[in-house]
Amino acid sequence: xxxxxxxxxxxxxxxxxxxxxxxxxxxxxxxxxxxxxxxxxxxxxxxxxxxxxxxxxxxxxxxxxxxxxxxxxxxxxxxxxxxxxxxxxxxxxxxxxxxxxxxxxxxxxxxxxxxxxxxxxxxxxxxxxxxxxxxxxxxxxxxxxxxxxxxxxxxxxxxxxxxxxxxxxxxxxxxxxxxxxxxxxxxxxxxxxxxxxxxxxxxxxxxxxxxxxxxxxxxxxxxxxxxxxxxxxxxxxxxxxxxxxxxxxxxxxxxx
Ligand code: PGA
Numbered sequence: 001x002x003x004x005x006x007x008x009x010x011x012x013x014x015x016x017x018x019x020x021x022x023x024x025x026x027x028x029x030x031x032x033x034x035x036x037x038x039x040x041x042x043x044x045x046x047x048x049x050x051x052x053x054x055x056x057x058x059x060x061x062x063x064x065x066x067x068x069x070x071x072x073x074x075x076x077x078x079x080x081x082x083x084x085x086x087x088x089x090x091x092x093x094x095x096x097x098x099x100x101x102x103x104x105x106x107x108x109x110x111x112x113x114x115x116x117x118x119x120x121x122x123x124x125x126x127x128x129x130x131x132x133x134x135x136x137x138x139x140x141x142x143x144x145x146x147x148x149x150x151x152x153x154x155x156x157x158x159x160x161x162x163x164x165x166x167x168x169x170x171x172x173x174x175x176x177x178x179x180x181x182x183x184x185x186x187x188x189x190x191x192x193x194x195x196x197x198x199x200x201x202x203x204x205x206x207x208x209x210x211x212x213x214x215x216x217x218x219x220x221x222x223x224x225x226x227x228x229x230x231x232x233x234x235x236x237x238x239x240x241x242x243x244x245x246x247x248x249x250x251x252x253x254x255x256x
Contacts (some may be wrong), residue, residue, distance in 0.1 A: 002204050004251040005160065005227035006244045007039035007062060007123060007253070008234030009091060009188075010207075016054040018141060020048035031057025036248040037135035037227075039089055039123075040234075044078055051086040057143025062089030062123060064095060068110035080118040090115050091229075092122045093149060095166045103117055105148035112149055112156070122201050123229065124149050125208070126187070130167035138165075139186050157197060161205045162185055162229040170231060174219075180207045181222035213242040220247045221254070 005255030013024060019042050030038050031054065041062040042050045051061055063086075083090060093108040093117065107123075115122045126145040128138045136214035142163065150156060163184050168174050175183075184205045192200035207219045219225050227247060233239045 002202065002226050003035065003037055005037040005039060005204055005206060006240075006247050007041060007089070007206065007227070007229045008093075008240055009041045009064060009161075009229055009231050010043060010095075010098070010233055010235060011064065011101055012043060013183060013235055014043060014046060016046050016049055019043070019050055020053065022235065022237055023050045026240060027054050027057055027059060029237075029241045030244055033058070033244065033248060035252055036244060038244055040079055041089070042160060047083075047086045060088045061086050063087050063120075064091050064094070066090045066092070066111055066115055066120070067091035068107070069115040070114070073142055076130045080115050080120050083120055084118055087120060088158070089121045091162075092124050093145070094125045095127055095164060095169060099166075106147070108149050109151050109153075111202055112159075112247060113153060116153065116156060116159075119158075121160060122156075123206070125161055125162045125164050125229070127164040127166050127169075133165060133167060134231075142183060143190050146187060147194065155199060156203075156252055159203055161203060162208045163187060163205060164208035164229065170210070172210050174210040175207070176203060177222045177225070180219055181224045184222075184224040190215070210239055211243065213239045213246065216243045216246045217250060220250045223254070 038059045039062045041064050091098045092111045097103045112122050126142045128141040132141050186199045204226040204228045206227045211228045211230045212233045
């Protein structure tokens with residue numbers, strides 16, 4: 001049984017005091033909720049504060065990015081070693097990083113390797129653009145992204161994937177539950193081909209892209225979808241709390 005997961009990607013939003021306020025509300029409502037993993041990925045500058053406010057409960061933290069060296073003369077970067085004090089997870093390969101910060105497949109592969117070596121669990125994002133989608137190339141694109149990100153990695157124990165069609169991120173235009181389920185099922189089969197059936201059955205694959213409290217059911221009720229990576233809606237405590245509670249309800253029903 002895969003434990004469902006809802007992860008909040010706050011992106012470049014919230015000052016430290018805003019982060020404090022937001023996480024306090026979320027923590028009050030969600031820290032005792034079981035049978036679902038809740039992950040918050042605040043900006044780096046708020047990690048320590050958010051960690052202090054959540055360490056007594058079941059909410060875990062993730063970083064939104066990481067560098068692939070342990071330490072040294074890399075001005076402005078944050079290493080996996082530094083993150084391990086606060087985080088269990090790290091988002092890698094988000095389309096915004098590929099697009100605005102020129103992260104190549106090679107860089108993403110290095111980040112995955114180093115993170116795994118520090119037992120920091122990557123949430124690896126893959127997804128196609130609108131043009132690629134319309135040309136019918138979704139599977140080819142995500143398979144290529146997956147293969148290159150995992151190149152040379154023996155068995156990515158604990159790896160989490162997020163299928164995020166680029167055209168659905170922050171646009172209010174989500175994929176349908178069925179579309180997302182199909183691509184996520186395809187990704188799972190790819191993990192089987194790259195590794196084995198156990199790895200495929202164990203890997204959690206999230207959907208991301210304009211998930212809100214009104215469309216959570218559509219995605220989470222799909223058998224291949226293990227949870228969601230939530231951007232915009234995770235900045236509103238009530239919405240995020242509702243998404244987590246709905247997801248837990250749905251997955252508990254389907255597993256009992
Ligand atoms: P969104 O972002 O929910 O605002 O579309 C999702 C993401 O980029 O992870």
